[in-house]
Amino acid sequence: xxxxxxxxxxxxxxxxxxxxxxxxxxxxxxxxxxxxxxxxxxxxxxxxxxxxxxxxxxxxxxxxxxxxxxxxxxxxxxxxxxxxxxxxxxxxxxxxxxxxxxxxxxxxxxxxxxxxxxxxxxxxxxxxxxxxxxxxxxxxxxxxxxxxxxxxxxxxxxxxxxxxxxxxxxxxxxxxxxxxxxxxx
Numbered sequence: 001x002x003x004x005x006x007x008x009x010x011x012x013x014x015x016x017x018x019x020x021x022x023x024x025x026x027x028x029x030x031x032x033x034x035x036x037x038x039x040x041x042x043x044x045x046x047x048x049x050x051x052x053x054x055x056x057x058x059x060x061x062x063x064x065x066x067x068x069x070x071x072x073x074x075x076x077x078x079x080x081x082x083x084x085x086x087x088x089x090x091x092x093x094x095x096x097x098x099x100x101x102x103x104x105x106x107x108x109x110x111x112x113x114x115x116x117x118x119x120x121x122x123x124x125x126x127x128x129x130x131x132x133x134x135x136x137x138x139x140x141x142x143x144x145x146x147x148x149x150x151x152x153x154x155x156x157x158x159x160x161x162x163x164x165x166x167x168x169x170x171x172x173x174x175x176x177x178x179x180x181x182x183x184x185x
Contacts, residue, residue, distance in 0.1 A: 079136050081110070086160040087141075088115035092123030093171040102166060106145065114160055123167035129154035134161040146170060 087106060091099035103116040126149035130138035135151070141162060142149045148169045154162075 079140055080134070082137075083110045083112055085111055085134065085137050085141075085162060086114050087111045087162045087164065088117070088160045089113065090115075090117055090119040090163065090165045092119035092121065092126075092165045092167050094122075095171045098166050098171055098174070102145070102164070102170075106141075106164075109144075111141075119165045123165050124169065125150055126167040126170040127152055127165045129158070129163040129165070131156070131158060131161055138162050148173065 087103075089099045089103040089106065099116050099118070103113045107113045126146050128138050128142045128146060128149045129152050131154055135153075138151055141164070142151060146164065146166075149164070149167075
């Protein structure tokens, strides 16, 4: 009889079941691969562009960095002993000796001062650059000694933990004025 099929056999039933299971696995694998590819293409992170010491003239990144308190799943790292924190102090003003005076204060507080020099460019706002793992230490240093400073993440190749670039705001709050001589640390 044309158009009629015979009764299904047990073999065709199992073959259909295996095919359906294989199709289901392929769909699940495709979805997992799709999520993986999308997560790599559009990562979520803490950041905008990074401003590095010696880079531009004290501009800040357009996106705020999340503070340690904003992350409910991570605990804030404990601050380090100041003697184990390598700090460089750079003078971004025309006030001679400002970086040297500030470095002396930080050294008396126990910080390991490795460089005291002039910044490559002038800074209006004091900026404290830090390597990502030293954010808490940078916040403590800023709060204690440079309350008007902004925090920025440093270039990953930076050889120190924290770089303080003194800006005009710090010079004005310290009550100092630029000397007529050439600028120096």
